[in-house]
Amino acid sequence: MKVLVRGLKAGLSAAALRKALAKYASIRSVELVEAGDPRHPWAWVDIDAGALAVWKLVARLDRRYVAGCHLRWHVPAYRGR
Structure with missing residues (x-):
């Protein structure tokens, strides 16, 4: 499931973020x-x-300091058809 993460600092690589979230x-x-x-x-x-x-993960990690960044997490709205 894809989520949107904001609050990243410039220069942070995708690999570094992935490692921190792993x-x-x-x-x-x-x-x-x-x-x-x-x-x-x-x-x-x-x-x-x-x-x-x-x-549950988003609720736990929202507004927490991860990978040197104060992250904001958002789950996009989803509607099944």
């Missing part, structure tokens, strides 16, 4: 987005877990 969950991929303002990048983080586990 102690909390199994991470499939990290895609850094520097379009717009490269001083304030954000990332899509694909977590290898079900929706409930991801929601």
